[in-house]
Structure formats: C-alpha cells, structure tokens
Amino acid sequence: MNPLLDIRELRLELQRTRKESVAVLDGLSLSVGKGETVGIVGESGCGKSVLSLSILGLQPNAMRITGGEIWYKEEYPLHDLKPRDIRRYRGSEIAMVFQDPMSSLNNGLTVGAQVTEMFRLHAGCSRAEAKERAIALFRKVGLARPEALLKEYPYQLSGGMRQRIMIAIAISCNPGLLIADEPTTALDVTIQAQILDLMRQIRDENDTAIMLISHDLGVIADMCDRIAVMYAGQIIEEGPVDAIFEEPRHPYTIGLLQSIPAPSKKQEKLFSIPGTVPGLAERQSLGCRFAPRCGMAVKHCYTEAPPLFGASPGHAARCWLLAERGGQADAIVS
Amino acid sequence: MNKKASFSLLLGIAFVALLLAVMLTSLFYTPYDANEMNIAERLQAPSAKHWLGTDNFGRDVLSRIMVGAQTAFLVGLLSAVIGLVFGFIIGTAAGYTGKWLDELLMRGIDGLLAFPGILLALLLVSIFKPSMSQTILAIGVLSIPSFARVVRSGVLQQKEAEYVKAAKGLGAGHLHLIFKQILPNMISPILTTAALSFSAAILIEAALSYLGLGVQPPDPSWGRMLNEAQSFIRKAPWFTLAPGLFIMVTVLGFNLLSDGIRDLRDTRQ
Numbered sequence: 001m002n003p004l005l006d007i008r009e010l011r012l013e014l015q016r017t018r019k020e021s022v023a024v025l026d027g028l029s030l031s032v033g034k035g036e037t038v039g040i041v042g043e044s045g046c047g048k049s050v051l052s053l054s055i056l057g058l059q060p061n062a063m064r065i066t067g068g069e070i071w072y073k074e075e076y077p078l079h080d081l082k083p084r085d086i087r088r089y090r091g092s093e094i095a096m097v098f099q100d101p102m103s104s105l106n107n108g109l110t111v112g113a114q115v116t117e118m119f120r121l122h123a124g125c126s127r128a129e130a131k132e133r134a135i136a137l138f139r140k141v142g143l144a145r146p147e148a149l150l151k152e153y154p155y156q157l158s159g160g161m162r163q164r165i166m167i168a169i170a171i172s173c174n175p176g177l178l179i180a181d182e183p184t185t186a187l188d189v190t191i192q193a194q195i196l197d198l199m200r201q202i203r204d205e206n207d208t209a210i211m212l213i214s215h216d217l218g219v220i221a222d223m224c225d226r227i228a229v230m231y232a233g234q235i236i237e238e239g240p241v242d243a244i245f246e247e248p249r250h251p252y253t254i255g256l257l258q259s260i261p262a263p264s265k266k267q268e269k270l271f272s273i274p275g276t277v278p279g280l281a282e283r284q285s286l287g288c289r290f291a292p293r294c295g296m297a298v299k300h301c302y303t304e305a306p307p308l309f310g311a312s313p314g315h316a317a318r319c320w321l322l323a324e325r326g327g328q329a330d331a332i333v334s
Numbered sequence: 335m336n337k338k339a340s341f342s343l344l345l346g347i348a349f350v351a352l353l354l355a356v357m358l359t360s361l362f363y364t365p366y367d368a369n370e371m372n373i374a375e376r377l378q379a380p381s382a383k384h385w386l387g388t389d390n391f392g393r394d395v396l397s398r399i400m401v402g403a404q405t406a407f408l409v410g411l412l413s414a415v416i417g418l419v420f421g422f423i424i425g426t427a428a429g430y431t432g433k434w435l436d437e438l439l440m441r442g443i444d445g446l447l448a449f450p451g452i453l454l455a456l457l458l459v460s461i462f463k464p465s466m467s468q469t470i471l472a473i474g475v476l477s478i479p480s481f482a483r484v485v486r487s488g489v490l491q492q493k494e495a496e497y498v499k500a501a502k503g504l505g506a507g508h509l510h511l512i513f514k515q516i517l518p519n520m521i522s523p524i525l526t527t528a529a530l531s532f533s534a535a536i537l538i539e540a541a542l543s544y545l546g547l548g549v550q551p552p553d554p555s556w557g558r559m560l561n562e563a564q565s566f567i568r569k570a571p572w573f574t575l576a577p578g579l580f581i582m583v584t585v586l587g588f589n590l591l592s593d594g595i596r597d598l599r600d601t602r603q
C-alpha cells in the first residue's frame with residue numbers, strides 16, 4: 001500500500017546556542033497509510049508533539065529539520081517546502097487537534113467566527129455559505145443547537161463541546177490526515193469516550209487517516225491499527241496493535257505495558273520503569289538510548305546504537321536482543 | 335460586576351458625553367459668534383446674558399469654550415489616530431517578528447519616551463511654524479510609544495498561545511493571525527490607551543497653546559484662552575476658571591473612561 005504520509009530518517013535539531021545544536025528527533029521513520037490509524041506512545045519529552053508539529057513545519061522556532069524527508073501522498077515533499085507553500089497543506093490536507101480544548105480556541109472570538117473562517121480560508125466561501133456549512137458540520141460532530149452555538153464564545157462552553165468544535169474545524173476541509181495530540185487528555189472519562197467515538201466515526205465515514213498521540217495505552221489499543229513507541233527522539237518499536245500488546249520486543253515497551261494499571265489487581269504496586277529519559281545532549285553519547293534504564297543491557301548496548309530489527313512482518317524493534325537472542329526479550333523480563 | 339469599575343466607567347462616559355454634546359452643539363449653535371468683539375461689554379461677570387461672562391475683548395466666554403471643544407476633540411482624536419496607526423504597526427512588527435527588529439524598534443521607542451513629552455512637543459513645533467496641524471502631528475508622535483508598547487506586549491503574549499498555534503496549524507497566514515486572532519483580544523487595552531492618549535493630547539495641546547506655540551488664532555483653544563485670561567485673573571477670575579475647568583473635566587473624563595474600560599476587562603476575565 002502506498003503510504004499517505006511517509007517520514008524517512010527525519011532529524012530535527014534544536015539550536016541551543018549560536019554554535020551548538022542537539023538532535024530532538026533522530027533518524028525517525030514512520031509511515032501512515034490512507035485511512036489508517038497510527039498510535040504514538042512514549043514518555044513525556046520523547047518528542048511526540050514536536051514530531052507531529054514538524055510534519056506541518058510548525059516546530060518551535062529554535063528547531064530545524066536537518067536531515068531526512070517527509071512526503072505527503074508520495075509527491076509533496078513537506079520537509080522541503082517554503083513556509084508560504086506548506087501553509088496550503090495545513091488544515092486542508094493535514095489537520096491538527098490539540099490537547100487542550102480550553103486554550104486552542106480563541107476566547108476573544110465567537111465560535112462562529114472561528115469556524116466559518118476556516119471555510120473562507122480554504123474553500124473561499126461566502127459568509128452565508130460558510131455559516132451553512134458550519135451548521136451542517138456541527139450537526140455531524142454531534143453538537144446540539146448549532147445556530148445558537150455560533151454566536152457563543154468558547155469560554156461559555158464545556159471542554160467536551162470545545163473539543164467537538166475543534167474537531168469540527170479540523171475536519172471542515174476533509175483532510176486526508178488528522179493529527180491528534182492527546183485530544184482527550186484534558187477531558188473526563190465519559191466525554192473522552194464520546195470524542196473517541198466521534199473520531200472513529202469520522203475515520204470510517206471519510207477514510208481519514210489518524211495519527212493519534214496519547215499517554216493512554218487503553219485509548220491507543222482501542223483506536224489504532226498500528227503503534228509506534230517512541231523513546232528519546234527515536235521510534236524504538238513499531239508494529240500492528242496486536243503484536244505490540246501481545247508480543248512486545250523492546251524492553252522499554254515491555255516496561256510501558258507493565259505500567260498500565262490493571263483493573264483486576266488493584267492492590268499491587270504499579271510497575272514503573274526506573275530512571276529518567278536521558279537529556280538531549282546526553283543521548284548522543286549513549287549506544288542504545290535506553291541502556292542506563294534497561295534491565296537487560298549488555299556491554300555492547302552502551303557502545304553501539306542498535307538498528308531496527310524485524311521481529312515479524314510489520315513489527316520491528318530497536319534492540320540488540322532481537323539480533324542476539326532471537327526475540328526472547330519478554331520472557332526474560334517476566 | 336465590580337462596583338468601582340462600573341462607577342468610573344459611568345462617570346467617565348457621562349463627562350465625555352457631556353463634552354461631546356457641547357462640541358457637537360457648537361457646530362451649529364453658539365449663544366454668540368465666538369469671535370465677535372464687543373468692547374463695551376468687556377470682562378463682564380457671568381450673567382443671564384453671558385453665562386460664563388465675557389473676555390477682555392467682550393467676546394462671549396461660553397461660545398469660545400464651546401468652539402474650543404472642537405479644537406480639543408480634533409487634536410485629541412487625530413493625534414490618537416496617528417499614535418494608534420503607527421504604534422500598531424511598530425508594536426506588531428516588533429512583537430510578531432521579534433529578534434533584532436524588536437530590539438531596534440523598542441530602543442527607538444524607549445528613546446522617544448526618554449524625552450519629557452512636552453519638551454519633545456516643543457521641539458517638534460518649534461522646528462516648524464506653530465499651527466493646528468503641527469500640534470496634532472507633534473502630539474500624535476508623542477503618543478506612538480504607549481500604543482506601540484501595549485500592542486507589542488499583547489502580540490508577544492498571544493503569539494505563542496495555543497489558539498494561535500491551532501489557527502496556524504489549520505492554515506492561517508500572518509495577516510489572518512494578527513488581525514483575526516490577536517487583534518480582537520487587544521481591543522480593550524487599545525481603547526484604554528486611546529482614552530488616556532486623548533486626555534494627554536488635550537493637556538499637551540492646552541500647554542502648547544498656553545505658551546503660544548500650539549493652535550494659532552483664529553482657531554479657538556482652551557489653552558490660549560488661559561493664556562489670554564491670566565493677565566485678568568484678579569479682575570475677572572471666571573475668565574480663567576472656565577477654560578481651566580473644561581480642561582480638567584475633559585482630562586478627568588477620559589482618564590475615568592480609560593480606567594473603566596480596563597476594569598471592565600479585568601472583571602470579565
């Protein structure tokens with residue numbers, strides 16, 4: 001299958017001082033197929049948000065793509081476009097939904113102004129036409145009394161409503177890819193489920209691909225076809241949902257899965273991976289970036305960075321164990 | 335709503351509305367011709383015939399005050415517009431682009447602010463011939479820094495805001511971000527500044543005209559009326575009091591208005 005989005009060996013550097021820069025993302029490859037939902041998980045600070053932002057050239061000012069490529073629909077080199085040109089893809093081809101629906105809408109503008117603006121921006125609609133379409137869209141994302149809603153200000157609405165509006169705005173131009181960076185983290189559980197249902201509905205109706213970033217492995221398991229596990233600016237394991245959950249190969253992934261609270265064994269102390277993520281500068285000198293925290297590290301791990309080893313079709317992990325022990329990582333941990 | 339907020343806002347609106355009414359009335363009606371002299375009736379005390387008395391040429395003080403309000407509003411409004419337009423451009427350029435341009439522009443603004451306002455105005459009007467338009471220009475230039483600062487800080491605050499990033503992520507360009515996302519949230523601080531600038535403009539205009547360097551005859555001005563009145567302060571105190579009072583009420587009114595708008599914003603957030 002031809003990928004919709006194809007990220008190849010992406011390297012993103014943060015300019016620390018005039019002379020010094022450090023890699024935030026390093027040799028990162030990831031592809032998303034048409035209509036596919038790919039989940040991205042990983043500890044805080046591993047670069048999930050920065051990755052999603054860099055796809056549309058929205059990375060923080062101090063960061064720059066210094067290597068690799070980002071292709072959209074195989075013919076548009078997003079990594080290589082001028083700011084003016086990349087803007088055309090934002091919202092119309094690739095749209096984003098952010099974590100906090102309380103701050104991603106502008107409180108100084110009515111909901112209507114913000115939604116209709118999207119149509120005017122991309123579709124060049126008239127004001128009246130844009131309003132019509134906004135109302136239809138609001139119905140579609142399950143917002144009641146859409147006409148009245150258009151005249152209200154975001155601060156008058158609940159978090160769930162605001163996130164529905166954000167999603168409505170994001171899908172307003174029928175994007176091929178929807179990037180959602182922790183879209184439900186700020187919402188309570190019932191609303192969370194509703195928003196996820198909405199995203200599923202959108203995916204099924206429009207064949208929209210989704211890149212879903214979340215800390216919640218339950219959400220990921222529920223929504224995604226494939227999972228990419230990130231650690232310290234790299235993808236350290238990638239594969240189909242079932243493979244990752246049932247046969248995780250990288251010690252970090254295994255630890256991550258063990259740290260999910262299981263509803264049945266409430267009393268047990270939760271497992272957590274010891275140590276912390278290495279700093280941006282520190283990473284470069286490590287062999288395997290997980291080595292200082294890895295229970296299975298051998299000498300070799302500290303000196304040489306492991307490449308991605310295939311485990312089964314479509315499933316790969318960046319760990320020497322796959323090369324040396326034929327993929328028995330899980331057995332050793334438990 | 336906050337009680338104090340509504341009080342200063344209401345009082346400010348009342349004062350300004352009163353002055354506006356006086357100014358508008360003067361456009362088509364004054365009790366006497368503001369420039370008509372009547373030596374026989376010079377320096378008369380307030381009476382039913384001349385509510386605010388007459389000046390040293392026998393001109394009706396009330397009529398002159400009323401026409402003087404036109405000058406005050408014209409100077410206040412136009413100089414605020416100059417300040418706003420240039421302040422907005424400078425503040426946005428500095429705040430939005432940041433880096434060296436910000437540094438450069440803000441240094442310039444600081445330099446402008448380092449001068450005491452009236453001194454700078456004096457300098458500007460003394461370079462050219464004193465006149466109404468010179469006065470407006472000078473005061474307008476003086477009010478650029480406060481607008482520029484307000485706009486810059488608003489832009490700085492908001493340019494990293496989530497909703498700006500979100501709009502950017504959905505394809506919004508720079509102009510859209512500035513005018514459609516950022517500006518709407520700055521209306522209130524801009525109005526606050528405009529009201530303050532208005533009152534400052536009226537004060538400076540009065541000061542310049544008092545010194546004979548501002549608005550020139552025959553354009554009437556409260557400042558020049560003060561100047562003319564000072565020689566008769568013993569004989570005809572009302573003549574000094576009237577323009578002084580009007581200057582005070584105007585300045586007070588716009589300051590209250592400015593406070594009121596600011597408090598309104600504070601309570602809403």
Ligand SMILES: Nc1ncnc2c1ncn2[C@@H]1O[C@H](COP(=O)(O)OP(=O)(O)OP(=O)(O)O)[C@@H](O)[C@H]1O
Pocket residue numbers: 014024042043044045046047048049050051060061062280
């Ligand atoms: N504006 C910025 N300037 C400099 N460094 C940044 C900036 N934003 C993020 N970083 C750095 O980039 C790295 C990746 O950050 P990112 O926000 O992508 O992490 P994340 O995986 O999204 O974490 P979280 O789960 O907490 O959202 C971190 O080391 C962070 O310190």
Ligand code: SF4
Pocket residue numbers: 250251252288289290291292294295296297298301306318319320321
């Ligand atoms: S490569 Fe070595 S250190 Fe890294 S995860 Fe595998 S076993 Fe652990």
Ligand SMILES: [Mg+2]
Pocket residue numbers: 048049050181
């Ligand atoms: Mg993040």
